[in-house]
Amino acid sequence: MVTQDQHAVLAFLTNPLSHGDAALNIHTTETHLSVIIFVGSRVFKLKRAVRLPYVDFSTPQRRLEACHRELALNRRTAPQLYVAVRQITREADGRLVFDGPGELFDAVVEMVRFDEDALFDRLAVRGQLTPIVLTELAGIIARFHAEAAIDRHGGGADRIAAVLTTNEESLTVSGIFLPATIATLTTNLWRAFDEHVALLNARAREGKVRRCHGDLHLRNICLVQGVPTLFDCVEFDEALGTVDVLYDLAFLLMDLWHLGLASDANLVFNRYLDERNEVDGLSLLPFFMAVRASIRAHVTAQLASQATGQQRDDLAAEAESYAALALRLLAPVSVRLVAIGGLSGTGKSTVAAAIAHTIGPAPGARVVASDRIRKRCYGVSAQTRLPAQAYHLAVSQRVYAALARNVRVVLSAGHGAVADAVYDRADERDRIERIALETGVPFTGIWLYAQPAQLFSRVDQRSGDPSDATAEVVREQLARDCGRLAWLQIDASSTVAAAAAHIAQVLAVPDT
Structure with missing residues (x-):
């Protein structure tokens, strides 16, 4: 009013x-x-x-x-x-x-x-949200959340319940949505809420509720002198700005998802988790994203109610699209594990990134990569090259053991995972398969292969990559007996995109 x-x-x-x-x-x-x-x-x-x-x-x-x-x-x-x-x-x-x-x-x-063309919603439309920019953004958000003031007053569930109540009121007064649409959306939101009450409260007790941004969608992020910058946070209501850090992140993930940039959302999600241990809350993300979509639905509907003519029609259609997205995010999605192996240069990590958003609940699978785990073990950034001794067998065994533990935790949290490693040893392939069996989720093992000349060429052309593999490493891998390969073998000789498309087709076939 x-x-x-x-x-x-x-x-x-x-x-x-x-x-x-x-x-x-x-x-x-x-x-x-x-x-x-x-x-x-x-x-x-x-x-x-x-x-x-x-x-x-x-x-x-x-x-x-x-x-x-x-x-x-x-x-x-x-x-x-x-x-x-x-x-x-x-x-x-x-x-x-x-x-x-x-x-x-x-x-x-x-x-x-600042230059309005540097707003992230405009960069997204122009296809200029590069992996480098999104990786930097994820790190900035993770560090902001790490420094944000913890709030221990009130439970995590009570905060979300208040949001849902207000949201229902706002959807109703907008005058845009049919009563049946509002009823279906709110019923499904409250049902999902009931399933997560204990976890919401547990995360609040663990200090995961902080004074965050509160309105972290693409239009509230811009490039200032080339650096992703968060601005225009929620200032009018401490309760709306004091939220679970994953709920704060979920607005950005939802916004990317709504624009059809699910792969970008998954990249931000994975790079954020590289810096913050939030695995216990992964099962909340589809719900959090749905809540955020429903908020955009009522905010956009309010704008539509103030507009006239074609502008009103366009805004009303956009509001309805957010409501539809919220319902899709609330629909059940099966958890699964996909392991991608192959010698260095076959494109494992690129393929993993290309398919991760299609695996498991939104915003797609947590990609657990041996290269990144190895770097974390040594306390260096993903792009820092390690000495040769970091790749000795004993070190690699510890890396694979850590990878297996991390995958198990992700699956146990109710989220999908992609295990990304060479997997040229039968015992490691067996171990990752057992984790799927023991956690009761479907498993797909993918083995990528390519001609040796292509492997050498690809590793020689790498720069700024988490993998330290060289031509010499490839020679050693080629000389090693990988044992019997029971995983689905896919030729990655042509393009990584073609291999990813092939895998996507395989994963789309229902499990029997």
């Missing part, structure tokens, strides 16, 4: 003379909670005078307080963007000015303007 006419303050903010330069080019854009005014090299963010089930900006004082919270909270991740809070006051002669001695009329957050 709109509680105050803001035409006067908007006229003030969009007047070039208010900013001391009559030649300024000014334009605005709107969200469901704010009006953004672009003024030269600066941006001013005005909060709408609204009272909704989840936010109250009904008075100038409330909006001023929200601006101060926004500045403080967003400086955690984007100090270079957030400049100041500016009060707009009405003077004795009736004029509006910035930071005058008169009565408070409204307030804005002043920000440094």
Whole structure:
């Protein structure tokens, strides 16, 4: 509900003379909670005078307080963007000015303007979210979560229950969705919630509920001087911003999934887990993503209710697509284990990344790779080259044992896994198969092969890769007897994409 006419303050903010330069080019854009005014090299963010089930900006004082919270909270991740809070006051002669001695009329957050084409939603549409950028983003989010303040007040389940209650109210008042759609979605959300109450509370006790971003979708991430930067976090409600770290991450994963970028979502998910041990919460992710999709559904529906004509129709269709995605994410998906083996240069890791999003519940399989485990054992980054002794048999045996343990934990948590290693020894292939048997999940073993010349060529062309394999390593592997290979053998000689497509077809066949 709109509680105050803001035409006067908007006229003030969009007047070039208010900013001391009559030649300024000014334009605005709107969200469901704010009006953004672009003024030269600066941006001013005005909060709408609204009272909704989840936010109250009904008075100038409330909006001023929200601006101060926004500045403080967003400086955690984007100090270079957030400049100041500016009060707009009405003077004795009736004029509006910035930071005058008169009565408070409204307030804005002043920000440094950045290139809007660097917003991640636009980069996604243009196909410019590269693996390098997404890997850096995942690391930034993981480190932000590690440093975020832990909140031990209240249980994890109570927080999500409050979100679901508010969400149901918001879906209803939007006037966009059919009652049957709302009933089906909310019933399924509450059913999934009931299944996860104990885990939600356990994670809260373990300190996984923190003062996070709260609104971590693609449009709230941008590249600033080439670095992924999180901005515009939830400031108006501490409860909405204080959440399980995986629920915070789930908004980004859902947003990518909604755009048809499921493989990118899986990459972010895996690189995030490389830095944070959140395996115990993996079974929550499809539910968390569904909740996030339902939130986007009601937010977009609210925008549609304020629009007219074709814009209203387009926004309503988008809102309905989010609701449909939420229902798909809540549908049961079987857990399974896929192991991908083959000599160095066959493209195992590339194939694993290409198919992982299709395996198990959203956002796809946790890829457990021997190369990355080996690097972690030595406390170095995935791209750091290790000395030759790091590849001695005794070290490799410890790496494979750690890989097997990690896969077992992932499967036991109710999530799919891809085991990525050479697997040129029969005992290691047997061990990974036994884990699937013991955890009661379907298993598919894939053996990639290619001509020796191609293997040599591929390893020679590698750069910035977690694998340290050289031509000499390939020669040693070729000379070794791999024993009987019972796994499905797939020719990776042509392209890795072709091999991935072949495997995807195999995995699509129902297990018998």
